[in-house]
Amino acid sequence: MSSFVLLSFAIWLSFVSCLLSSSQARWHHHTKQKHSHRHRHSYISHPPSLSPSPSDSPDDGYYINDTNIFDVRAFGAIGDGIVDDTEAFKMAWDTACQSEDDSVVMLVPYGFSFMIQSTIFTGPCHGYLMLRVDGTLMTPDGPDAWPKNASRRQWLVFYRIDGMSLEGGGVIDGRGQKWWDLPCKPHKGPNGTTLPGPCDSPIAIRFFMSSNLTVHGLKITNSPQFHFRFDGCKTVHIDSIHIKSPGLSPNTDGIHIENTNGVQIYNSVINNGDDCVSIGSGSYDLDIRNITCGPSHGISIGSLGVRNSRACVTNITVRDSVIKDSDNGVRIKTWQGGYGAVRGITFSNIHMDNVRNPIIIDQFYCLTKDCTNQTSAVSVSDIQYTNIKGTYDIRSPPMHFACSDSVPCTNLTLSEIELLPAQGDIVLDPFCWNAYGDLQTLTIPPVSCLQEGLPSSVNFNNDNEYC
Numbered sequence: 001m002s003s004f005v006l007l008s009f010a011i012w013l014s015f016v017s018c019l020l021s022s023s024q025a026r027w028h029h030h031t032k033q034k035h036s037h038r039h040r041h042s043y044i045s046h047p048p049s050l051s052p053s054p055s056d057s058p059d060d061g062y063y064i065n066d067t068n069i070f071d072v073r074a075f076g077a078i079g080d081g082i083v084d085d086t087e088a089f090k091m092a093w094d095t096a097c098q099s100e101d102d103s104v105v106m107l108v109p110y111g112f113s114f115m116i117q118s119t120i121f122t123g124p125c126h127g128y129l130m131l132r133v134d135g136t137l138m139t140p141d142g143p144d145a146w147p148k149n150a151s152r153r154q155w156l157v158f159y160r161i162d163g164m165s166l167e168g169g170g171v172i173d174g175r176g177q178k179w180w181d182l183p184c185k186p187h188k189g190p191n192g193t194t195l196p197g198p199c200d201s202p203i204a205i206r207f208f209m210s211s212n213l214t215v216h217g218l219k220i221t222n223s224p225q226f227h228f229r230f231d232g233c234k235t236v237h238i239d240s241i242h243i244k245s246p247g248l249s250p251n252t253d254g255i256h257i258e259n260t261n262g263v264q265i266y267n268s269v270i271n272n273g274d275d276c277v278s279i280g281s282g283s284y285d286l287d288i289r290n291i292t293c294g295p296s297h298g299i300s301i302g303s304l305g306v307r308n309s310r311a312c313v314t315n316i317t318v319r320d321s322v323i324k325d326s327d328n329g330v331r332i333k334t335w336q337g338g339y340g341a342v343r344g345i346t347f348s349n350i351h352m353d354n355v356r357n358p359i360i361i362d363q364f365y366c367l368t369k370d371c372t373n374q375t376s377a378v379s380v381s382d383i384q385y386t387n388i389k390g391t392y393d394i395r396s397p398p399m400h401f402a403c404s405d406s407v408p409c410t411n412l413t414l415s416e417i418e419l420l421p422a423q424g425d426i427v428l429d430p431f432c433w434n435a436y437g438d439l440q441t442l443t444i445p446p447v448s449c450l451q452e453g454l455p456s457s458v459n460f461n462n463d464n465e466y467c
Contacts, residue, residue: 066105067101068099068101068103068104068105069104069105069107070092070095070096070099070104070105070106070107071092071107071109072085072088072089072092072106072107072108072109072114073088073109073112074092075088075089075091075092075095076088076091077089077092077112077114078114079109079111079112079113079114079135080112080113081113081114081115081136081138082115083115084115084116084117085114085115085116086116086117086119089114089116089119090119090121092106093106093121096125096129097121097122097123097125097126097129098125098126099126099127100126100127101126101127102127102128103127103128103129103130104125104127104128104129104130105129105130105132106129106130106131106132107132107134108131108132108133108134108135108137108168108170109134109135110134110135110169110170111135112135112136113135113136113137113138114135114136114137114138115138115139115140116137116138116139116156117140117146117147117150118146118147118150118151118152118154118155118156118202119155119156119157120157120159121156121157121158121159121161122159122160123158123159123160123161123162123164123210124160124161124162125161125162125163125164127163128163128164128165129161129163129164129165130164130165130166130167131164131165131166131167132167132168133166133167133168133170133171133172133218134168134169134170135170135171136170136171136172136173137156137170137171137172137173138172138173138174138175139155139173139174139175139202139204139224140175141175141178142175142177142178142179143178143179143182143198144178146202151202152198152200152201152202153200153201153202153203154202154203154206155174155202155203155204155205155206155224156204156205156206157206157207157208158205158206158207158208158210158213159208159209159210160208160209160210161207161210161211161213162210162211162212163211163212164210164212164213164214165213165214165215165216166205166213166214166215166216166218167214167215167216167217167218168217168218169217169218170218170219171218171219171220171221172204172205172218172219172220172221173221173222174202174204174220174221174222174223174224174227174245175222175224176201176222176223176224176225176245176249176252177222179201179202179224179225180224180246180248180249180250182198182199182201183195183196184196184198184199185199185250186250201224201225201251202223202224202225203223203224203225203226203227203228203229204220204223204224204225204226204227204228205220205227205228205229206228206229206230206231207228207229207230207231207233207236208231208232208233209231209232209233210232210233211233211234211235212235213230213233213235213236213237214236214237214238214239215228215236215237215238215239215241216237216238216239216240216241217239217240217241218241218242219241219242219243219244220241220242220243220244221243221244221245222244222245222246222249222252223245223252224252225251225252225253226251226252226253226254226255226256227243227245227252227253227254227255227272228243228254228255228256229255229256229258230255230256230257230258230260230263231258231259231260232258232259232260233260234260234261234262235262236260236262236263236264237263237264237266238255238263238264238265238266238268239264239265239266239267239268240266240267240268241268241269242268242269242270243255243268243269243270243271243272243276244269244270244271244272245271245272245273246272246273247271247272247273247295247296248273249272249273249274250273250274251273251274252272252273252274253272253274253275253276253277253278254270254272254274254275254276254277254293254296255270255276255277255278256275256277256278256279256280257277257278257279257280257283257286258280258281258282258283259280259281259282259283260282260283261283261284261285261286262285263283263285263286263287264286264287264288264289265277265286265287265288265289265291266287266288266289266290266291267289267290267291268290268291268292269291269292270291270292270293270294270296271293271294271295271296272295272296273296273297274296274297275296275297275298275299275300276291276293276294276296276297276298276299276323276326277291277293277299277300277318278300278301278302279300279301279302279313279316280302280304280311280313281304281309281310281311281312281313281340282311282312282313283313283316284312284313284314284315284316285314285315286315286316286317287317287319288316288317288318288319288321289317289318289319289320289321290320290321291318291321291322292321292322292324293321293322293323293324293326294322294323294324294325294326294353294355295324295325295326296323296326296327297326297327297328297331298323298326298327298328298329298330298331298355298357299318299321299323299329299330299331300328300331300332300333301313301316301331301332301333301342301345302331302332302333302334302342302365303333303334303335303365304333304334304335304338304340304342304378305334305335305336305337305338305339305340305377305378306335306338307335307337308337308338308339308374308376309338310338310339310340310466311334311338311339311340311341311342311378312340312341312342312466312467313341313342313343313345314341314342314343314344314467315344316344316345316346317345317346317348318330318346318347318348318350319346319347319348319349319350320348320349320350321349321350321351322350322351322353323350323351323352323353323355323358324352324353324354324355325353325354325355326355326356327355327356327357328355328356328357328358328360329350329352329355329357329358329359329360329388330347330350330358330359330360330385330388331357331360331361331362332345332360332361332362332380332383333360333361333362333363333365334362334363334365334377334378334380334404335365335366335371335378336363336364336366336371336372336373336374336376336377336404337374337376337377338376338377338378339376339377339378339466340378340379340466340467341378341379341380341381341466341467342378342379342380342381342383343379343380343381343382343383344382345382345383345384346384346386347359347383347384347385347386347388348384348385348386348387348388349386349387349388350387350388350389351389351390352388352389352390352391352392352419353390353391353422354391354392354393354422355390355391355392355393356392356393356395356396357392357396357397357398357400358388358390358392358398358399358419359385359388359398359399359400359417359419360399360400360401360402361380361383361400361401361402361403361409361412361435362400362402363377363378363380363402363403363404363407363409364402364404373405375405375406376406376407377404377406377407378407379407379410380403380407380409380410381409381410381411382410382411383409383411383412383413383437384413384415385412385413385414385415385417386413386415386416387415387416387417388416388417388418388419389416389417389418389419390418390419390420391419391420391421391422392419392420392421392422392428393422394421394422394423394424394426394428396428397428397429397430397431398419398428398430398445399417399419399430399431399445399447400430400431401430401431401432401433401435401449401450402431402433403432403433403434403435404434405434408434408435408436408455409434409435409436409437410436410437410454410455411436411437411438411454412435412436412437412438412450413437413438413440414437414438414439414440414441414443414447414450415439415440415441416441416443417441417443417444417447418443418444419444419445420444427444427445428445429445429448429449430445430446430447430449430450431449432447432449432450432451434455435449435450435451436450436451436452436453436454436455437450437451437452438452
């Protein structure tokens with residue numbers, strides 16, 4: 001009898017313990033989610049860490065037996081890095097895209113390397129689609145391996161998608177070295193000149209006319225040209241990605257934005273051979289935060305106005321970031337002869353580490369030495385520089401405002417600027433040409449060349465009408 005009582009008491013105690021532990025687990029999960037929405041103050045954090053690697057085993061059960069998971073292997077993909085898996089990826093995409101489920105996953109599993117050709121993945125899809133890359137995606141190995149009938153200007157294109165995420169702990173490898181070695185590339189000719197020959201090189205990943213997009217957690221390496229390009233898109237969130245290519249790889253912009261709005265680029269590391277982020281015409285409402293950029297060409301608006309074109313860029317914020325070992329820091333570049341406007345730009349809380357041209361506006365941008373002077377220009381106004389500190393490469397002045405003869409830069413606001421030489425003790429004077437604005441605090445070095453107020457007479461090309 002006593003043993004029966006003891007056994008009953010032990011069973012009851014075990015049951016109560018399970019209830020308590022289950023309740024605590026649910027409570028802990030809830031408070032963890034709640035915590036993630038705190039801390040809104042501005043700061044420069046340490047470089048963001050990369051997302052954790054996925055499970056060591058591709059068959060760990062995480063995706064197994066889920067009806068809304070479409071593993072590319074189930075459609076015939078081999079994943080040995082040699083066999084062409086393009087058709088399997090197309091079938092997996094079409095099946096996932098047309099699925100009746102509200103949310104589906106197209107899985108590129110860990111432990112496999114998939115080589116696919118230039119492909120356009122087309123929407124709209126029935127529901128939200130996640131392309132989960134835990135393994136490796138790779139291009140054909142250079143121009144000679146590229147199919148003759150395939151576009152040499154782009155590799156993976158996502159077209160007319162509304163609601164998609166591209167994420168995972170895997171790698172997207174552009175295998176760009178053989179493209180960079182083409183004789184037409186600028187660094188291959190004598191004294192930086194180019195040599196004749198075909199020169200088209202593919203953008204690794206392009207989103208075109210799409211919306212409600214998320215890119216998260218991936219590593220993208222060695223694109224033949226731009227790593228990412230967003231054209232005609234809206235509502236884009238990019239977070240915790242790592243873009244990497246050699247410092248001398250030509251035209252390998254990390255993220256290029258064109259005719260796109262509502263973009264957030266957060267918590268990412270970019271080191272490459274061109275701009276970390278480049279912002280083209282028709283872009284507005286961009287927030288760039290906690291980016292570690294460099295070696296690179298910095299973060300650029302432009303180039304704008306090429307071949308006498310119209311260009312409009314407004315409401316751009318770059319904040320809480322680090323730029324290091326780069327040819328430029330925060331840059332606005334426009335061609336002579338264009339028209340339109342760049343305005344409402346904020347560069348705030350940015351640390352420069354051995355950067356040539358930490359702050360630069362160049363309205364005489366030209367890739368050759370024979371550009372002709374023209375009177376029209378994209379106007380540049382309402383640009384705010386706040387709390388930009390660090391060191392600069394002494395080959396160039398720390399601030400460079402080269403504004404159009406006919407369309408001056410106006411309403412440039414500088415506050416808490418401290419830029420010192422990375423080597424030696426000689427502080428170079430900033431350069432200004434036809435630049436107007438306001439110094440809200442003392443700056444290091446002093447910007448005595450910035451003219452106060454507004455120019456007495458100026459032709460703004462009716463930029464308000466154009467934009």
